[in-house]
Amino acid sequence: MAVLVLADHDGSAVTQPTRSAVAAASKLGDVTVLVLGPRAAAESATKVAGVAKVLHTEDALYTNGLAEPLAALLVSMASEYSHLLAPASAAGKNVMPRVAALLDVQVISDIAGVVDADTFVRPIYAGNALATVKSADPKKVITVRAASFDPAAAEGGSAAVEAAPKGEDPGLSSFLGAEIVKSERPELTAAKIVISGGRAMGSSENFHIIESVADKLGAAVGASRAAVDAGYAPNDHQVGQTGKIVAPELYIAVGISGAIQHLAGMKDSKVIVAINKDEEAPIFSVADYGLVGDLFKVMPEFEAELAKK
Amino acid sequence: MPARGAGGNINSTQETAEAMKLLVPVKRVVDYNVKVRVKADGTGVETANVKMSMNPFDEIAVEEAVRLKEKGAATEIIAVSAGPTACQEQIRTALAMGADRGILIEHDGILEPLAVAKLLKAVIAKESPDLVILGKQAIDDDMNATGQMLAALLGWPQGTYASKVEPADGGIKVTREVDGGLERLQLKLPAIVTTDLRLNEPRYASLPNIMKARKKPIETLKPADLGVDVSPRLTVLKVEEPPKRQAGKKVGSVQELVEKLRNEAKVI
Numbered sequence: 001m002a003v004l005v006l007a008d009h010d011g012s013a014v015t016q017p018t019r020s021a022v023a024a025a026s027k028l029g030d031v032t033v034l035v036l037g038p039r040a041a042a043e044s045a046t047k048v049a050g051v052a053k054v055l056h057t058e059d060a061l062y063t064n065g066l067a068e069p070l071a072a073l074l075v076s077m078a079s080e081y082s083h084l085l086a087p088a089s090a091a092g093k094n095v096m097p098r099v100a101a102l103l104d105v106q107v108i109s110d111i112a113g114v115v116d117a118d119t120f121v122r123p124i125y126a127g128n129a130l131a132t133v134k135s136a137d138p139k140k141v142i143t144v145r146a147a148s149f150d151p152a153a154a155e156g157g158s159a160a161v162e163a164a165p166k167g168e169d170p171g172l173s174s175f176l177g178a179e180i181v182k183s184e185r186p187e188l189t190a191a192k193i194v195i196s197g198g199r200a201m202g203s204s205e206n207f208h209i210i211e212s213v214a215d216k217l218g219a220a221v222g223a224s225r226a227a228v229d230a231g232y233a234p235n236d237h238q239v240g241q242t243g244k245i246v247a248p249e250l251y252i253a254v255g256i257s258g259a260i261q262h263l264a265g266m267k268d269s270k271v272i273v274a275i276n277k278d279e280e281a282p283i284f285s286v287a288d289y290g291l292v293g294d295l296f297k298v299m300p301e302f303e304a305e306l307a308k309k
Numbered sequence: 310m311p312a313r314g315a316g317g318n319i320n321s322t323q324e325t326a327e328a329m330k331l332l333v334p335v336k337r338v339v340d341y342n343v344k345v346r347v348k349a350d351g352t353g354v355e356t357a358n359v360k361m362s363m364n365p366f367d368e369i370a371v372e373e374a375v376r377l378k379e380k381g382a383a384t385e386i387i388a389v390s391a392g393p394t395a396c397q398e399q400i401r402t403a404l405a406m407g408a409d410r411g412i413l414i415e416h417d418g419i420l421e422p423l424a425v426a427k428l429l430k431a432v433i434a435k436e437s438p439d440l441v442i443l444g445k446q447a448i449d450d451d452m453n454a455t456g457q458m459l460a461a462l463l464g465w466p467q468g469t470y471a472s473k474v475e476p477a478d479g480g481i482k483v484t485r486e487v488d489g490g491l492e493r494l495q496l497k498l499p500a501i502v503t504t505d506l507r508l509n510e511p512r513y514a515s516l517p518n519i520m521k522a523r524k525k526p527i528e529t530l531k532p533a534d535l536g537v538d539v540s541p542r543l544t545v546l547k548v549e550e551p552p553k554r555q556a557g558k559k560v561g562s563v564q565e566l567v568e569k570l571r572n573e574a575k576v577i
């Protein structure tokens with residue numbers, strides 16, 4: 001039986017975490033991708049390696065990702081698929097448990113591995129343990145931890161686009177508006193380099209120190225919970241157990257102590273750098289390269305050194 | 310307030326007609342400060358003699374409920390926990406923070422989000438709350454699912470990852486933390502909300518309130534009383550420690566750091 005992947009997109013292309021979900025789905029069967037939005041996003045999905053079919057609609061009912069109509073649509077399509085997957089993004093985590101409950105199955109959240117069609121690995125306790133779970137449900141509803149699956153290639157596929165079915169509108173909620181910050185920088189969960197600031201940054205003005213180094217490196221910007229709570233960085237920058245999970249080639253933690261909740265979001269990075277004035281800070285226990293020092297002295301030097309070739 | 314689904318409310322006076330009845334599910338979990346250890350036999354994590362607490366997101370949920378009541382937007386707050394007898398402690402904490410009464414759904418053994426949602430649905434059928442506020446995620450199973458599953462079973466709208474909740478236009482307005490920023494939704498009542506970290510800062514219960522909480526009632530039920538089958542759908546085959554990361558080296562200067570990143574790690 002085929003498997004269905006609900007895509008996230010930015011209006012013109014499906015996201016990298018979506019391609020990671022496609023990679024996970026490819027281990028389970030022929031992949032159909034559902035794209036709700038502009039035609040261009042659906043076209044991008046047709047090219048993703050391993051995608052057999054793309055279902056597409058521009059129905060305005062789904063423009064704002066409201067969970068109730070979206071879940072109703074997925075449930076109406078579910079009989080044709082053995083597995084329904086979505087990236088474990090804010091959107092995927094919002095809708096997939098709703099879909100699962102409507103199908104009377106237990107959702108399998110945030111999988112980090114596929115063992116077989118019924119068996120999956122998922123982190124628990126802030127990634128301090130990995131559980132291998134086998135589902136007895138007839139249909140699996142899954143969200144996929146993007147950092148754990150190499151994304152399917154953006155090019156190489158040649159799937160056909162068909163019209164997605166029309167779903168019902170339960171009419172329970174309405175969209176009032178959003179403040180979405182469009183950044184020129186790479187997306188946190190897709191970036192090759194991430195540089196994050198913690199409470200030690202002290203203010204949102206000081207946080208520019210992180211941003212300007214990020215621009216030198218072509219990096220995405222992240223933050224600890226403490227930095228977000230204090231208003232130095234926006235909420236969607238939070239890296240950790242309850243924020244974004246990242247696994248870039250290089251992660252640089254600046255003025256971050258390394259609480260388990262933060263480590264949960266970045267400890268699978270390939271190379272970790274920690275800059276902290278406290279040589280006892282727990283972040284150093286996971287860092288490949290540690291630099292003990294005052295960030296306000298170190299960061300300008302770091303930026304200057306990067307400028308030298 | 311619009312007519313409600315399960316049960317309906319029999320409010321007569323003008324004041325109470327506008328105020329909501331609130332239900333707050335609270336989960337007993339290993340305290341967030343504990344570094345958990347995987348059991349040697351690979352069946353789970355060590356929970357014997359480990360500090361247990363209310364799930365931090367549920368403290369935020371209780372706090373939000375108490376604030377709604379203090380503002381006059383809510384009439385009554387019921388704290389519900391499903392699990393072993395010891396969950397009474399977490400219900401008492403909720404009562405000390407300002408919840409009015411508690412319900413313990415006693416069950417030893419695994420309760421998955423689907424089962425918890427079914428239990429909560431059965432309680433909701435009896436209590437008819439207008440708004441249920443849950444945590445977005447339990448920090449033990451990290452499922453991030455129960456609120457959405459409960460909303461589905463009830464056919465109610467959901468406002469997950471809330472950083473602001475305001476009664477508005479006969480329903481509620483919820484500001485949500487999403488990828489890229491924030492969004493605002495209007496939900497009809499009854500509704501489900503799940504809390505994110507920035508919704509509020511939970512209070513500590515004062516000693517007098519802890520004393521008062523001892524007198525507040527806690528009703529005890531069993532899954533069978535509610536007619537709910539709580540059999541797990543997932544079998545845990547094994548639980549392992551993730552690969553350990555080795556601490557690397559300290560570098561002496563920024564120059565050395567950049568040199569290493571360029572020539573040794575080759576990541577910039």
Ligand SMILES: Cc1cc2nc3c(=O)[nH]c(=O)nc-3n(C[C@H](O)[C@H](O)[C@H](O)COP(=O)(O)OP(=O)(O)OC[C@H]3O[C@@H](n4cnc5c(N)ncnc54)[C@H](O)[C@@H]3O)c2cc1C
Pocket residue numbers: 197198199200223224225226227238239240241242243244254255256257258259260261262265275276277278281293294295296341365366448
């Ligand atoms: C339910 C729950 C969920 C959570 N989820 C997350 C999450 O997803 N992500 C997350 O990050 N946290 C999360 N936390 C919070 C976590 O427990 C920590 O409180 C948080 O990560 C601390 O942030 P921090 O390291 O920036 O601040 P601190 O712990 O205060 O550390 C600041 C560090 O900066 C260093 N420093 C100070 N001044 C300087 C200077 N001038 N130069 C260099 N270094 C300096 C200090 O030595 C210290 O190590 C969560 C907590 C709970 C309870």
Ligand SMILES: Nc1ncnc2c1ncn2[C@@H]1O[C@H](COP(=O)(O)O)[C@@H](O)[C@H]1O
Pocket residue numbers: 334335336337364366367389390391392420422425442443444445446447448450451452453454455456
């Ligand atoms: N056993 C339980 N008893 C009461 N509430 C629960 C229980 N399990 C989950 N919840 C609620 O559901 C939220 C999300 O949990 P989860 O879906 O397990 O991540 C928690 O923050 C609680 O509000």
